[in-house]
Amino acid sequence: MDYYHGRYRSVQVVDDSGKTIRFAANYLRPYISSLGVRGRFRLILTPENKFIRLERVA
Template structure:
């Protein structure tokens, strides 16, 4: 069974650029259910705009806790 974790992000472009400079490798957020989760910043690449990364997202994990996909579910 797949596990789904939802959270909101508001990362300005300047902050996300730290990833490209090599200063930041992971994103840490508090999920909607209260858990702190951490994942590689690279999974957000498809969601970066000129303003940064904003919206409500869902991470999907398999039974081995491997990331299957990330979905943007709203702005």
């Protein structure tokens, strides 16, 4: 809920290879439910590592 209410500006996740990634929490807000954030996601970046989009994958 703290992420949903904007109390945190960034989130830290671990990708499938074990690499730690930090990005702005507001990109996850569309995926937050009463159960929190569930699922697998693909983070799309530019060649300069700038955010393009976050998409849920099956």
